[in-house]
Amino acid sequence: MTLSFDPAGSLRPADDTAAPGSPRFYGLIPCAGVGSRAGTTQPKQYEPLAGVPMLRYALAAFSASPSIARTVLVLAPGDQSLHRRFDEALFAGLRFDVAYCGGASRQASVRNGLDALVAQGAGADDWVLVHDAARPGLLPGMIENLVRHADGDGALLALPVADTLKRADDTACSAGTVSRDGLWQAQTPQMFRIGRLMDALDQAEASGAVVTDEASAVELLGDRPVLVRGSLRNFKVTYPEDFALAECFLASNPHSSRREP
């Protein structure tokens, strides 16, 4: 069954793309941040990149991934619907649903989004791939690469640290060099069993732990998700200068800005 963009954001029953008894894979895209470090007048995920809104790239990658049964986009409660904010044709043909359940932190937006997935029929043993709307460089092949690691404690895209690392003193001078051995930069998607991730986020919340990614939450339970090599082009747009860099990467894959998935 092909899902299409539902401008009203209504929730529909889950797809059955998996063989009976096999877990399904869901996309979850937190998109309820304000982008305070980006210096834009609207949330950064709505800014145009190579002619289309940033969030469309992640939606297109998930939409084009054969393993993904469905994807939920988490917007802030009270946010404008996409068809009011943009030309509806921009999102035509993409498979996703919208849930207006974003929270005060990324962690809360993801947790609420998991509830929305379960409300649509996702099960505790199904997998969820959580991906930042602010990473427009994602390609379907990266998603499929991650899905191949669907066992054990889950997996996340990440990159080994390439530069020499410095520890700053309180005057921003270099006070020492930190070994980069074994250090990776976490990217998204990050993939976990839905039930396990819900438990992990609930326990993090209950203990007052602030987790900036899903892997941090499951690590607190003792899990050891696999680090799967991601890509530089999958960097997170965070600061004003990142928009031009993202456009360079997107230009190197002309298909990524097409309107078709």
Ligand SMILES: Nc1ccn([C@@H]2O[C@H](COP(=O)(O)OP(=O)(O)OP(=O)(O)O)[C@@H](O)[C@H]2O)c(=O)n1
């Ligand atoms: N309350 C929040 C905060 C963040 N996010 C989402 O989480 C992703 C990664 O977060 P980040 O880059 O830190 O985005 P912002 O929180 O918007 O940025 P900033 O910290 O600069 O304000 C983004 O897709 C963002 O929209 C979210 O859904 N809900």
Ligand SMILES: C[C@](O)(CO)[C@H](O)COP(=O)(O)O
């Ligand atoms: C989840 C994340 O993208 C992994 O790198 C990142 O932690 C989220 O962004 P933040 O700046 O830490 O909120």
